[in-house]
Amino acid sequence: MLPVSSLLNPVGDKPARVYWRRRIEILVALVILVLFVGKACGGGSQPVADNTPIPAVTTTSSATPTPSASAAVSASPTSSPIPSVAQIPAKGECEDSQVRVYVTAEGLENPVGETVLLRFVVATNSDTTCLRDVGGSRNEVRITSASGSRIWSSDDCNPGGAANVRPISKSSPYAVTVEWNGKVSKPGCSGSKPVASKGSYAVVARNGDVKSQPEPLIVN
Numbered sequence: 001m002l003p004v005s006s007l008l009n010p011v012g013d014k015p016a017r018v019y020w021r022r023r024i025e026i027l028v029a030l031v032i033l034v035l036f037v038g039k040a041c042g043g044g045s046q047p048v049a050d051n052t053p054i055p056a057v058t059t060t061s062s063a064t065p066t067p068s069a070s071a072a073v074s075a076s077p078t079s080s081p082i083p084s085v086a087q088i089p090a091k092g093e094c095e096d097s098q099v100r101v102y103v104t105a106e107g108l109e110n111p112v113g114e115t116v117l118l119r120f121v122v123a124t125n126s127d128t129t130c131l132r133d134v135g136g137s138r139n140e141v142r143i144t145s146a147s148g149s150r151i152w153s154s155d156d157c158n159p160g161g162a163a164n165v166r167p168i169s170k171s172s173p174y175a176v177t178v179e180w181n182g183k184v185s186k187p188g189c190s191g192s193k194p195v196a197s198k199g200s201y202a203v204v205a206r207n208g209d210v211k212s213q214p215e216p217l218i219v220n
Contacts, residue, residue, distance in 0.1 A: 094130035094168065099123075101212040103141060103205035106177075109218045113195045116180040116217070122207045123173030132207070134174045136161020140206045141178045143196075143217065151196055152180055157189035182219070 099122065106117040118141055122134050137160050143152040166174050183193040202214040 092130055094124060094132040096208065096210050098125055098130060099132060099207060099210045100125055100170075101205050101207050101210050103178075103203055103212050104215050105203065105217045109220050110182070112198050112219055113182045116182060116219070118178045118180060118203060118205075119175065120178050120205050121173050121175045122168060124169050127169050127171050129167045129169045129172065131165050132168050132174070133163050133165050134168075134207060135164035137163070138208050141180075141203065142206070143180060143201050143203050144214075146200050146202070151201060152183070152185045153187070154178055154180075156185040156187055 102119075102121040102123070104119050106119055110116045120139065120141055122132060122139075124130060124132075136158065139154070141154045142150070145151055168174050182196055184196050185193055196219055198220045199218075201217040201219060203217045204214050205212040
């Protein structure tokens with residue numbers, strides 16, 4: 001055995017790289033020898049060929065697949081019928097309890113004797129559409145004084161009118177602008193029509209038997 005110092009620091013008349021190359025070659029040979037011996041000792045671990053015959057593949061009626069129960073169900077028509085036009089509820093007539101009427105003056109203050117624009121709206125209390133007659137004979141806008149005296153009605157000089165059935169809902173109301181000429185009127189459009197004096201009034205709208213809440217109207 002060579003001392004450790006001789007292995008790490010080779011001594012001789014040749015260059016040191018020559019001795020290092022020899023040592024590397026010896027180490028490589030030792031590694032190959034160890035691997036060869038280990039492989040020879042472990043030869044029993046190699047797989048042994050299985051001589052069991054492989055069964056032949058037999059062809060049965062399953063070669064043509066038969067639909068399973070789930071496939072048969074999915075292939076058949078669904079049990080839920082397709083909705084037809086007859087199953088869709090028709091738009092019925094609006095009940096009075098469903099109807100809401102609104103009226104507002106487009107201007108907060110209106111000059112004496114000038115035309116006043118009033119916004120008249122008929123809607124419902126839900127988004128379900130129903131049919132409502134909003135024709136002239138069914139509608140009225142009336143103006144009263146602060147004391148409740150009758151000042152003007154849209155039916156005084158323009159009564160009646162043809163039916164006008166419209167589909168309405170909360171989100172799709174019927175709306176129209178009504179003009180008041182700023183004058184006092186009477187049923188049948190009789191008598192003189194003086195200009196309404198300045199002051200505070202109330203305006204109420206009606207569709208059939210359904211009335212709006214009174215809204216303020218100022219004439220100045």
